[in-house]
Amino acid sequence: xxxxxxxxxxxxxxxxxxxxxxxxxxxxxxGIAMVLPMYWTIAxxxxxxxxxxxxxWFPGQLRYENFIVAWEQAQFSxxxxxxxxxxxxxxxxxxxxxxxxxxxxxxxxxxxxxxxFSLLLSTIFIPEMVLLLPNFLTVTWLGRIGPxxxxxxxxxxxxxxxxxxxxxxxxxxxxxxxxxxLFDAAKIDGAGHFRFLTSVVLPLSRAxxxxxxxxxxxxxxxxxxxxxxxxxxxxxxxxxxxxxxxxDEEQQRIHLQMAGAVITMLPVLLIYFFTxxxxxEGIALSGLKG
Amino acid sequence: MYTAKFKGRFLPWLFxxxxxxxxxxxxYYPVVQTFVLSTxxxxxxxxxxxxxxxxxxxxxxxxxxxxxxxxxxxxxxxVVVVGGLGISLAIAMLANRDLRGGSIYRVLLIWPFALSxxxxxxxxxxxxxxxxxxxxxxxxxxxxxxxxxLGNPRLAITLIILASIWRNLGYNVVFYxxxxxxxxxxxxxxxxxxxxxxWQRFWKxxxxxxxxxxxxxxxxxxxxxxxxxFGMIDIVTKGGPLDATNVMIYNLYxxxxxxxxxxxxxxxSVILFAVVVGLTIIQFRTTGTRVxxxx
Numbered sequence: 001x002x003x004x005x006x007x008x009x010x011x012x013x014x015x016x017x018x019x020x021x022x023x024x025x026x027x028x029x030x031g032i033a034m035v036l037p038m039y040w041t042i043a044x045x046x047x048x049x050x051x052x053x054x055x056x057w058f059p060g061q062l063r064y065e066n067f068i069v070a071w072e073q074a075q076f077s078x079x080x081x082x083x084x085x086x087x088x089x090x091x092x093x094x095x096x097x098x099x100x101x102x103x104x105x106x107x108x109x110x111x112x113x114x115x116x117f118s119l120l121l122s123t124i125f126i127p128e129m130v131l132l133l134p135n136f137l138t139v140t141w142l143g144r145i146g147p148x149x150x151x152x153x154x155x156x157x158x159x160x161x162x163x164x165x166x167x168x169x170x171x172x173x174x175x176x177x178x179x180x181x182l183f184d185a186a187k188i189d190g191a192g193h194f195r196f197l198t199s200v201v202l203p204l205s206r207a208x209x210x211x212x213x214x215x216x217x218x219x220x221x222x223x224x225x226x227x228x229x230x231x232x233x234x235x236x237x238x239x240x241x242x243x244x245x246x247x248d249e250e251q252q253r254i255h256l257q258m259a260g261a262v263i264t265m266l267p268v269l270l271i272y273f274f275t276x277x278x279x280x281e282g283i284a285l286s287g288l289k290g
Numbered sequence: 291m292y293t294a295k296f297k298g299r300f301l302p303w304l305f306x307x308x309x310x311x312x313x314x315x316x317x318y319y320p321v322v323q324t325f326v327l328s329t330x331x332x333x334x335x336x337x338x339x340x341x342x343x344x345x346x347x348x349x350x351x352x353x354x355x356x357x358x359x360x361x362x363x364x365x366x367x368x369v370v371v372v373g374g375l376g377i378s379l380a381i382a383m384l385a386n387r388d389l390r391g392g393s394i395y396r397v398l399l400i401w402p403f404a405l406s407x408x409x410x411x412x413x414x415x416x417x418x419x420x421x422x423x424x425x426x427x428x429x430x431x432x433x434x435x436x437x438x439x440l441g442n443p444r445l446a447i448t449l450i451i452l453a454s455i456w457r458n459l460g461y462n463v464v465f466y467x468x469x470x471x472x473x474x475x476x477x478x479x480x481x482x483x484x485x486x487x488x489w490q491r492f493w494k495x496x497x498x499x500x501x502x503x504x505x506x507x508x509x510x511x512x513x514x515x516x517x518x519x520f521g522m523i524d525i526v527t528k529g530g531p532l533d534a535t536n537v538m539i540y541n542l543y544x545x546x547x548x549x550x551x552x553x554x555x556x557x558x559s560v561i562l563f564a565v566v567v568g569l570t571i572i573q574f575r576t577t578g579t580r581v582x583x584x585x
Contacts, residue, residue, distance in 0.1 A: 040416065
């Protein structure tokens with residue numbers, strides 16, 4: 001890579017500095033276009049209502065109280081806690097179940113393994129949106145016959161997401177690359193599959209597991225259509241649904257809406273900024289999923 | 291010895307059970323159930339149903355409203371794919387050089403991809419709102435009259451398309467940059483020596499060599515436009531004005547859960563399944579099994 005960029009800026013290209021300036025300008029305009037929507041949202045979340053509805057570039061003074069009002073009056077505290085609980089259960093389930101399944105596909109021999117893996121892969125593109133209807137019927141039915149209600153309760157919001165073909169595929173590819181020698185050595189020491197998994201495979205697999213955590217966190221936190229269907233009270237409503245309700249109820253208080261939007265996206269943005277490298281690499285990995 | 295062998299045979303299935311149970315209940319069964327439901331007229335959310343064969347599909351085919359949603363979906367998809375990928379490739383080509391701050395630039399570009407379509411919707415609704423939106427204000431300054439972004443069908447579609455391109459841009463650029471950095475520069479140099487113009491070099495060499503990448507992005511962007519627009523449309527336009535942004539997935543949701551036409555909605559799911567199957571086959575054919583089993 002380095003040699004390639006070096007050859008591009010070779011002496012014979014030097015005279016055309018103008019072109020570089022034009023490129024900088026075009027790229028800057030593009031960069032600003034990408035950031036402006038975010039800037040306006042954050043700026044408005046610190047404004048008074050009057051400022052927010054009268055197009056201002058900067059708030060007169062930073063009104064932190066918007067966040068307090070949204071957090072308390074608009075029930076964002078409740079939605080936020082709900083989302084934290086739902087996301088924690090979902091991510092834990094995905095990591096646990098996907099690790100086990102991926103290990104079975106990568107390291108164990110059993111009948112019908114190839115068939116089962118192909119079957120799983122062939123469904124990797126099916127979006128949850130086209131399965132909403134039957135799944136909704138299923139969770140209402142499970143609630144009727146089971147000991148606890150599924151609708152407007154944690155099971156409907158978490159369990160259906162715990163079978164993640166993408167995560168299984170990603171982890172399987174990584175587990176399969178762990179040298180066989182390590183497994184044979186562990187076997188001689190008397191370790192079974194379970195101990196090999198916990199003491200050798202997992203410590204080596206921090207990076208792909210982190211990728212699975214990041215992507216399932218973002219997916220779970222951002223989910224809208226399904227939680228919209230299976231919640232009907234504030235008890236379990238996640239923040240994405242809370243935000244849409246808030247928009248419908250509070251059409252006038254734009255500054256509070258923006259504060260709500262900022263609260264909603266903050267955890268995802270924090271994850272993104274702290275795991276940037278992992279995030280970008282994870283996207284590249286997801287590119288291989290098909 | 292026997293227990294060890296038994297355990298060995300039993301253990302993989304123990305590891306697979308949680309995943310398989312969840313996938314059977316929430317992925318495989320509902321796929322089958324969708325096909326079954328599409329042949330029924332269903333009332334009261336499944337409590338009463340009547341077999342009607344392919345009647346749901348016939349009514350969809352005769353419904354000009356449904357054809358309209360197909361048309362809207364195709365328009366949005368086409369513009370998001372062609373426009374979005376075109377802009378992304380242009381930015382990637384420009385950014386593919388030794389520029390200062392290149393890594394910061396990539397960070398700036400890709401973050402909208404972490405946002406939910408719903409939050410993207412809130413942000414764009416705010417920017418384009420009549421009366422106070424920033425873009426609304428700026429376009430009024432430029433054109434002299436206020437554009438009714440949410441009330442005019444064409445402008446509303448434009449708004450949804452702009453928001454979609456904005457959200458996917460960084461993702462596309464990251465892939466194109468990776469593709470450009472892996473290009474074989476010798477081919478480009480050979481083309482220059484052979485007297486190819488810049489224009490020819492771009493189309494016949496760069497663009498041709500990038501086509502696997504373009505193909506992958508084509509599929510992800512089509513998937514986005516068909517299935518992930520629900521949140522944004524629900525928040526920004528609710529399918530309006532005059533059904534101008536009523537895409538297939540939004541229409542399905544409303545038929546299923548607002549009007550309780552379960553069978554009809556299931557038939558619409560089956561139609562969307564055809565799209566998924568098509569994309570899956572194309573993707574598997576083009577990348578081959580190499581990626582899947584090669585590790």
